[in-house]
Amino acid sequence: MTAHRHLLDLDDAQRPVIEALIARARAFKAGVRDASVRLRGKTVLGMFFEPSTRTATSFAQATLKLGGSWHDFHPDASSFTKGETLEDTMRTIQAIGADAIVVRHPESGFPHALAQYFGGSILNAGDGWHAHPTQGLLDAMTLLEEFGTLDGRRLVISGDIRHSRVARSSARAAHLLGARVVLCAPPLLLPPTSPGWGFAELSADFDACLPKADAVMLLRIQKERADGAELPPGEDLAWGYGLNAARTELLPEHAIIMHPGPVNRGVEIPGHLVADVRSRIERQVENGVFVRMAALEWCLLASAADVRPLRSAGATSS
Ligand code: CP
Numbered sequence: 001m002t003a004h005r006h007l008l009d010l011d012d013a014q015r016p017v018i019e020a021l022i023a024r025a026r027a028f029k030a031g032v033r034d035a036s037v038r039l040r041g042k043t044v045l046g047m048f049f050e051p052s053t054r055t056a057t058s059f060a061q062a063t064l065k066l067g068g069s070w071h072d073f074h075p076d077a078s079s080f081t082k083g084e085t086l087e088d089t090m091r092t093i094q095a096i097g098a099d100a101i102v103v104r105h106p107e108s109g110f111p112h113a114l115a116q117y118f119g120g121s122i123l124n125a126g127d128g129w130h131a132h133p134t135q136g137l138l139d140a141m142t143l144l145e146e147f148g149t150l151d152g153r154r155l156v157i158s159g160d161i162r163h164s165r166v167a168r169s170s171a172r173a174a175h176l177l178g179a180r181v182v183l184c185a186p187p188l189l190l191p192p193t194s195p196g197w198g199f200a201e202l203s204a205d206f207d208a209c210l211p212k213a214d215a216v217m218l219l220r221i222q223k224e225r226a227d228g229a230e231l232p233p234g235e236d237l238a239w240g241y242g243l244n245a246a247r248t249e250l251l252p253e254h255a256i257i258m259h260p261g262p263v264n265r266g267v268e269i270p271g272h273l274v275a276d277v278r279s280r281i282e283r284q285v286e287n288g289v290f291v292r293m294a295a296l297e298w299c300l301l302a303s304a305a306d307v308r309p310l311r312s313a314g315a316t317s318s
Pocket of ligand 1: 051052054056126262
């Protein structure tokens with residue numbers, strides 16, 4: 001019997017699931033013999049309501065490497081524009097034979113809504129401020145590759161935390177694997193007091209955080225999600241919370257530099273540090289393909305016996 005499960009967020013994820021997905025991603029990276037037929041006969045639809053380079057392309061690449069079919073659904077060129085409801089669109093896509101939908105949307109909770117109408121798997125490729133689970137997994141994989149274990153390691157995430165779904169998912173994945181997570185931002189860009197962030201340390205002093213960091217992850221200002229909220233000027237954020245040559249001197253020698261992309265060179269990180277010997281930014285992108293292979297396989301080849309969504313489709317997001 002075929003069954004489906006979803007990858008909606010990491011909010012309720014348990015360490016063994018995260019470890020299993022990353023172990024599988026690492027196996028794909030090392031080479032799995034039957035990888036190219038794992039999704040034979042499966043159809044995956046990419047539904048991106050927001051721009052994407054890394055996530056959309058690597059999900060497509062992951063699907064093709066597993067032998068599945070990938071199709072792009074363009075919301076602006078779809079019958080959404082003629083007033084078709086979400087429910088009817090989902091029924092239509094299901095009737096056409098899609099097994100999974102990879103969705104990105106500016107509204108938090110949109111993938112959870114899709115999961116209520118669609119009989120296949122939903123994989124969240126980023127919803128509003130809420131979650132970007134495969135980014136969290138690929139960041140954790142990159143850290144594990146570097147350090148072997150995250151127990152006792154310290155990840156400092158700096159920049160626009162408040163509007164960042166990446167920060168939420170990456171912080172949670174690293175925390176579940178044993179890392180200490182420090183969220184560093186001006187008060188305006190720290191997360192609002194809400195459940196889900198209790199495990200993290202908050203700081204407004206980036207310089208003070210750097211000497212103890214094993215990894216530092218920079219975030220861009222997410223103007224498109226700021227929702228009219230006041231934002232500090234880019235130069236203020238760069239001055240207080242961006243990396244620069246002097247700040248790299250504060251880092252321990254072994255520390256690595258990460259960024260989920262897209263990078264705004266000269267704002268949160270100068271161009272020359274993007275390709276610095278300590279930068280793992282391209283490694284993060286590379287690992288994204290393997291994490292997405294693991295995620296697609298995990299969702300699409302679930303057996304009826306072990307189907308348990310990482311988060312229930314009815315849950316609301318914060
Ligand atoms: N990190 C990330 O989500 O990048 P894209 O917006 O290019 O997918």
